[in-house]
Amino acid sequence: MSFGVVEGDQSPTIAELDGHPFGRLTFTGQRWALADVRLLAPMLPSKIVCVGRNYADHAKEMGGEVPAEPLLFLKPSTTIIGPNDAISLPPQSQQVEHEAELAIVIGLPGARRVDRAEAEKAIFGYSIANDVTARDLQKKDVQFTRAKGFDSFCPFGPWIETELDWRDLEVRCEVNEEVRQLGRTKDMVFDVPTLVSYVSHVMTLLPGDVILTGTPAGVSELNAGDSVTVSIEGLGALTNKVVELV
Structure with missing residues (x-):
């Protein structure tokens, strides 16, 4: 490896x-x-910091308002899987959904309490992620830890692109070749340097840490046997099969 x-x-x-x-x-x-x-996940971060409701259309479909500040939550590093690895559906949930997202990867020397200009310098590159979510458990628990934290719930890859203009990229998710999500990064409520700066004022970001920037509208259910592909302009595609947890 x-x-x-x-x-x-x-x-x-x-x-x-x-x-x-x-x-x-x-x-x-x-x-x-x-x-x-065989491509593995391109990084195993110390933490995965996620941003909720960062696209207005997704906030609307979830029945929520656009937040006044970035809405943060964490996924454990054990959720990470790579290209072509299987997303496992846990028996605790009856409604697991995909969320296509642009992923930021932090570089050296990390980021602690940085402003927007310093935030951009702290970025190593960008990748693709799928913030898989047990939606029924998210609604039941109110907070997100269990719904977002199952093993295999963060497909990530297939690589990190170190030279990418993030400002207006197509974000697409297909399930069994049917388009479910289609958005553009220009529609993010809080942009990339804002997110890095904001997170760095809460917690120190270490080299290799990942920030997921939110998902556009169109999230929908995944079932065993499905093939889900998240693609982002300039980054390629990340495909994973969906299986029952055995």
């Missing part, structure tokens, strides 16, 4: 890194065709 850098567009290869991707990159000299490797 190693970090690597994806190189090339037509016949992409992965160049193996010697160590982690933060700071000065050094390579081992090993390279493989992208098709010949």
Whole structure:
């Protein structure tokens, strides 16, 4: 298991890194065709900070108001799975739903009490996430920990793009090739530097930590046997199967 850098567009290869991707990159000299490797989640963060109701249309479909400040909650790192891994439906829930989201990945030296300008400098890159949610448990419990915290409830990947303009990207979710969510990042209530700055005034963000920026409208139920794909312009696609937890 190693970090690597994806190189090339037509016949992409992965160049193996010697160590982690933060700071000065050094390579081992090993390279493989992208098709010949198994991609894991590109990072295992110390924490996943999520933002609720950050798209007005999603707030409306959930029956809530747009918050005056970012609405924060956490997912444990054990929710992380990678591309093509299975989302497991827990027996405690009868209504598990997808949430397509742009993910921010924090770089060196991290972020603590930073302003907007410093926040942008603290970003290592961007990826795709699916904030899988047990909606019935979210409504029952009021707070989000159980509904958002089951193992496999944060598909993440397939890689981190370090050069991306986040300001106006299409965010799409398809279930069995049917489009369920379609939005654009320009419609976020609180933008990327605002979120990083706000979170950093609550908790120190460490290198590799992930912030999920909220989801557009269209969340819907997932069932065993489904294939769910979240795609974001400039980042590619993240696909996962849905299975019953056994």
